[in-house]
Amino acid sequence: MLSPGLLGIISIVLSAGVSAIGAIFAIISVGTAMAGAGTERPEILSRAMLAVVLAEALAIYGLLAAFMLVGALPKITTEESAFKALGAGMVIATSSLAAGLGIAYCGSAMTGALVEKPETFSGNVISVVLAEAIGIYGLLIAFMLIGQI
Amino acid sequence: MLRPIPMVKIRAIVYEDYINNVLCELGKLKSVHFVDLRNKLDRFKGYVKPVEAGEIIFRYSNLISRVSKIMDSMGISGLRKAGERLTVNIGRLLDEAEKEIEEIEKSYRALNEEVSTIEKTLSAPELYEERREELEKRLKEKRLELEKFSESVASRLITLRTSLEFGLKLENTKLLFGRTFKTFVFEAWVPEDRSADVVRVLKEASKGLVIFETLKAEREHVEGHESPPVLYRFPSFLEPFEKLVESFSIQSYYEINPAPIMAITFPILFGVMFADVGQAAILAVSGLIFSILRRRLKRRGAEPSGLTGMVLSAGELLFLCGLSGIFWGLLFGEVFGSHEILGMHIHPLELATVGKEIRIGGFIPSEDIIAMFHLALFIGSIHLMLGLTLNLVNKLLMKEYKEAVSVVLWMWFYSGAAYAVFNFGSHVAFDFGFWLLNPHLLIVPLILMIIVEGLLRKIEGLSHSFMALIESMSHTVSYGRLLALTLIHASMSKMFLNVIPGLGGIISGTLLALILEGIIIFVHTLRLHWVEWFSKFYSGGEVKYTPFEIIVDVSLVDAR
Numbered sequence: 001m002l003s004p005g006l007l008g009i010i011s012i013v014l015s016a017g018v019s020a021i022g023a024i025f026a027i028i029s030v031g032t033a034m035a036g037a038g039t040e041r042p043e044i045l046s047r048a049m050l051a052v053v054l055a056e057a058l059a060i061y062g063l064l065a066a067f068m069l070v071g072a073l074p075k076i077t078t079e080e081s082a083f084k085a086l087g088a089g090m091v092i093a094t095s096s097l098a099a100g101l102g103i104a105y106c107g108s109a110m111t112g113a114l115v116e117k118p119e120t121f122s123g124n125v126i127s128v129v130l131a132e133a134i135g136i137y138g139l140l141i142a143f144m145l146i147g148q149i
Numbered sequence: 150m151l152r153p154i155p156m157v158k159i160r161a162i163v164y165e166d167y168i169n170n171v172l173c174e175l176g177k178l179k180s181v182h183f184v185d186l187r188n189k190l191d192r193f194k195g196y197v198k199p200v201e202a203g204e205i206i207f208r209y210s211n212l213i214s215r216v217s218k219i220m221d222s223m224g225i226s227g228l229r230k231a232g233e234r235l236t237v238n239i240g241r242l243l244d245e246a247e248k249e250i251e252e253i254e255k256s257y258r259a260l261n262e263e264v265s266t267i268e269k270t271l272s273a274p275e276l277y278e279e280r281r282e283e284l285e286k287r288l289k290e291k292r293l294e295l296e297k298f299s300e301s302v303a304s305r306l307i308t309l310r311t312s313l314e315f316g317l318k319l320e321n322t323k324l325l326f327g328r329t330f331k332t333f334v335f336e337a338w339v340p341e342d343r344s345a346d347v348v349r350v351l352k353e354a355s356k357g358l359v360i361f362e363t364l365k366a367e368r369e370h371v372e373g374h375e376s377p378p379v380l381y382r383f384p385s386f387l388e389p390f391e392k393l394v395e396s397f398s399i400q401s402y403y404e405i406n407p408a409p410i411m412a413i414t415f416p417i418l419f420g421v422m423f424a425d426v427g428q429a430a431i432l433a434v435s436g437l438i439f440s441i442l443r444r445r446l447k448r449r450g451a452e453p454s455g456l457t458g459m460v461l462s463a464g465e466l467l468f469l470c471g472l473s474g475i476f477w478g479l480l481f482g483e484v485f486g487s488h489e490i491l492g493m494h495i496h497p498l499e500l501a502t503v504g505k506e507i508r509i510g511g512f513i514p515s516e517d518i519i520a521m522f523h524l525a526l527f528i529g530s531i532h533l534m535l536g537l538t539l540n541l542v543n544k545l546l547m548k549e550y551k552e553a554v555s556v557v558l559w560m561w562f563y564s565g566a567a568y569a570v571f572n573f574g575s576h577v578a579f580d581f582g583f584w585l586l587n588p589h590l591l592i593v594p595l596i597l598m599i600i601v602e603g604l605l606r607k608i609e610g611l612s613h614s615f616m617a618l619i620e621s622m623s624h625t626v627s628y629g630r631l632l633a634l635t636l637i638h639a640s641m642s643k644m645f646l647n648v649i650p651g652l653g654g655i656i657s658g659t660l661l662a663l664i665l666e667g668i669i670i671f672v673h674t675l676r677l678h679w680v681e682w683f684s685k686f687y688s689g690g691e692v693k694y695t696p697f698e699i700i701v702d703v704s705l706v707d708a709r
Binding site for chain 2: 046047049050053054056057060061063064067068119121122125126129130132133136137139140143147
C-alpha cells in the first residue's frame with residue numbers, strides 16, 4: 001500500500017497534468033483549423049474562438065481541482081481519504097481528457113463548416129458545448145469527493 | 150423592442166425605360182429590401198422570366214477594374230462620399246467612360262514611358278557629367294508633369310469609378326428581378342411606416358407607369374413563401390447584446406427578440422462568476438470609458454474596426470457585467486481575492502433565503518461549496534423557466550395553441566420538480582415515496598405530457614417528452630458551471646495572494662482575472678445563453694433586413 005500522502009500527490013499530478021493534455025489536444029486541433037479558416041474568412045474567427053476558450057477552461061478545471069487538493073493535502077492521512085483524493089484526481093483527469101477529445105473533433109469540424117456556411121453555427125456549436133459539459137460533470141463530482149476528505 | 154418593425158411587401162411591375170430611375174430613387178430612400186425572385190418565379194405562373202446577366206455587367210466590371218488599376222498606380226483612392234452630388238447619364242455611361250478611360254490610360258502610359266526611358270539612360274555608367282545633369286533636370290520636369298497630370302485627372306477618375314460602380318449596382322440588383330417583354334417585376338419588403346414614401350417614390354420615379362400591390366406580412370399569408378426580413382430599432386446600449394444574438398442566428402420575424410431580456414440575464418450570470426467588488430469595479434469603469442470613447446469616435450466618424458472595434462463596442466456590456474460583479478462580490482464578501490481590505494474584514498451580505506436550502510449571498514463560495522452549488526442550480530432553474538415562458542409567449546403569438554399546451558405541461562413539470570427540491574431539500578430528489586405522495590408536482594404533469602404529446606405527434610411526441618425530461622435535468626446541471634467558475638475565479642486571485650503577499654499579488658491576480666478569467670467567464674455565460682437558454686424558445690435562421698442603398702446623391706440625366 002502506497003502512503004496516503006503519496007496518493008494525494010499523485011492525484012494532484014493527475015488532475016492538473018492530464019486535464020492539461022486534454023485541453024492542449026483540443027487547442028491544437030481547433031487552433032490549427034482556425035488558422036486555416038481565418039485565411040479564407042476572417043470574420044468567423046470570433047465565433048470559432050468559443051471552442052478554443054472552452055478547451056482552455058478544461059485546463060483551468062484541472063488546476064482548480066489540483067489547487068483544492070493541495071489545500072486538503074494535510075488532511076489526507078488515512079487510506080480512505082487518500083482514495084477519495086485519488087478518485088477526485090482521476091475523475092477530473094479522465095473527464096477533461098474526454099471533453100478535450102470531443103472539442104478537438106467537433107470544434108475543428110465546426111470551424112471548417114463555418115467557412116462555407118456560417119449559418120450552420122447554431123447547430124454545430126451544440127456538439128462542441130455538449131462535449132465541454134462532460135468536463136463540468138467530472139468537476140462537480142471531484143468537488144463532492146474533495147469536500148468529503 | 151421585443152418585436153421586429155412590422156414589414157409590408159410591395160410587388161411592383163415597372164415599365165423598362167423607367168427601371169433605372171426607380172432603382173436610383175429607391176436606393177436614395179434606403180428602405181427597400183429586395184426579394185430574390187430568381188427561384189420564386191413560379192408564383193407568376195410562367196408569365197415572368199428571370200433577368201439574364203448580359204454583356205453589360207462584364208463591361209462594367211472590366212471598366213471598374215481598369216479605373217482602379219490606374220488609380221492604384223497614381224496613388225489615388227476612394228469613392229465619392231455620402232451626400233455628394235453626381236450626375237449620371239446611364240444610357241451613355243459605358244461608351245463615354247470607356248473612351249475617357251482609354252484617353253487617360255494612353256497619356257499616362259506615354260508619360261510613364263518617357264520617365265522610364267530617362268531613368269534607363271541615367272543608369273548607364275558611361276555618361277558625361279554635363280549630359281547627366283541635363284538628364285536629371287529633364288527627369289525632374291517629367292516627374293512633375295506626371296504628378297500634375299495625376300492631380301488633374303484624380304477627381305474625374307473618382308467620379309468615373311463612383312458612377313461605374315453605381316451602374317454595376319443597378320445591373321446586379323436587376324438580376325434579382327423578373328422580366329416580361331417590356332417590364333421588370335420586383336418584390337420588396339418595406340417597414341410599414343416607410344411604405345407610403347416608397348409608394349410615392351415609385352409613382353414619381355416611373356412617371357406613373359407602374360402597377361403595384363401592397364401585401365401584409367401575415368403568417369398564414371407567407372406560409373410556403375418567405376418570412377419577412379427582421380429589423381429592430383434599439384437604444385444603443387442594447388447593441389452589444391443584439392450582436393451576440395445575431396451571431397448565433399438571425400431572429401425570426403414572428404418570435405420575441407431575446408436581446409433586451411439578455412441585457413438583464415447576461416450580466417447577472419456573468420456577475421455570479423466574476424464576483425469580486427474590486428475587480429468588477431475596474432471592469433465597470435473600463436466599460437464606461439470604452440463606451441464614451443466609442444461615442445466620441447462615432448461622432449467624429451472614425452469607428453475602429455477589428456479587435457479594437459470589438460472591444461470598444463462591448464463597452465456597455467462590460468459596464469453592466471461589472472455592476473453585477475460588484476453586487477455579487479458584496480454578497481460573497483470578496484474584494485481583490487481576499488475577504489479583508491485595509492485591515493477591515495468584509496462580511497458577506499445575505500440578501501434572502503429561499504425555501505429550505507437556498508441562500509442568496511451570505512456565505513463565502515470557496516468555504517461553503519454545497520451552498521454555492523444550490524445557489525447555482527437555483528439561478529439556473531429560474532433562467533430555464535424564463536426560457537420556457539418565452540417559448541409559451543412565442544407559441545401564443547404564433548397562435549400555435551396545441552404546441553402551447555405541451556409547453557405549459559413542460560413548465561408545470563419543471564417548476565414542480567424545482568419547487569419540491571428547493572423547498573423541501575435536495576434529499577427528496579431520489580425519494581420516490583415523496584413524489585408519489587405529491588403527484589401534482591411531477592408525476593401528473595409528466596403523464597399528461599406523455600399522453601398529450603403522444604396524441605398530437607404519435608411516436609415523435611413520445612420521444613419529444615422523453616427529451617424534455619432529459620433536457621430539463623442535464624441543462625439544469627450544466628448551470629453547475631456557475632459554481633465551478635466562481636471557485637476558479639476566487640481561488641486564482643487567492644493563489645496569487647498566497648504566493649506574492651501584498652500589493653504585487655493583488656495586481657497580478659487582478660490582471661489575470663480581468664484578461665484570462667474575463668474571457669473564459671464571458672464565453673461560459675454566452676454558452677449558457679446560446680445553448681441552454683436559447684434551445685428552449687429560439688429558432689432563428691431568418692434573414693436580416695438589408696436595405697438597397699445608394700449613398701451618393703445621384704441624379705440621372707434623361708431619366709427615361
